[in-house]
Amino acid sequence: MSVTVLINSLLFGLGLAFESFMVALANGLNNANMRVLRALCFAALFAACHVAALAAGYALVFAAAKYIAHIERFLTWIAVGVLATLGANMLLEGLKVRRGDEAIKPVRRTAEFFVQSVVASFDAFAVGLTVPNYTAGDVALCAAIIFTVITAFYSVGFVVGKKCGTKFSKYAAMLGGLVFIGVAIEIAVGAF
Numbered sequence: 001m002s003v004t005v006l007i008n009s010l011l012f013g014l015g016l017a018f019e020s021f022m023v024a025l026a027n028g029l030n031n032a033n034m035r036v037l038r039a040l041c042f043a044a045l046f047a048a049c050h051v052a053a054l055a056a057g058y059a060l061v062f063a064a065a066k067y068i069a070h071i072e073r074f075l076t077w078i079a080v081g082v083l084a085t086l087g088a089n090m091l092l093e094g095l096k097v098r099r100g101d102e103a104i105k106p107v108r109r110t111a112e113f114f115v116q117s118v119v120a121s122f123d124a125f126a127v128g129l130t131v132p133n134y135t136a137g138d139v140a141l142c143a144a145i146i147f148t149v150i151t152a153f154y155s156v157g158f159v160v161g162k163k164c165g166t167k168f169s170k171y172a173a174m175l176g177g178l179v180f181i182g183v184a185i186e187i188a189v190g191a192f
Helices: 003-030 036-067 069-096 110-120 122-129 136-164 169-191
Strands: none
Touching: 003 036, 003 069, 003 110, 003 122, 003 136, 003 169, 036 110, 036 122, 036 136, 069 122, 069 169, 110 122
């Protein structure tokens, strides 16, 4: 494990956690009577879906790199492009949200929440595509960090949503986007 892997894993976790925070704000607002234990279970489920998506993305690009040797030199630039696109999309979504708008539709039933968790984890799948040079241990560390950070951010977001509503969702989206753009820049600079 290198320091770069650790730092990038923390940044990936933060980038994904801001989206989780936005979702939790909306869910907290709509589920003000939910018990704390149930909210924590939802936070863990949300994080687990992100970890599964990260692993799936990593497995896909790892398998493709084995069979297509010449693609490996382009993977760094593909990663930069994916992360920059994710970041730009999140930043634009945050800029589009007007005061009083709901950025994320809140849910009430467990089945709806599961679907929301799976859909929200597509960004984690894209992050998994950006780490083909990681070892299995690096991916496990990255997954553990992402799980921990998302669970914490979701839990805090849920509580804030119960208390304050979705006033901060715009800024969470913008900050998450900036984190992904920053990681893309760091990877691009490291490639030279």
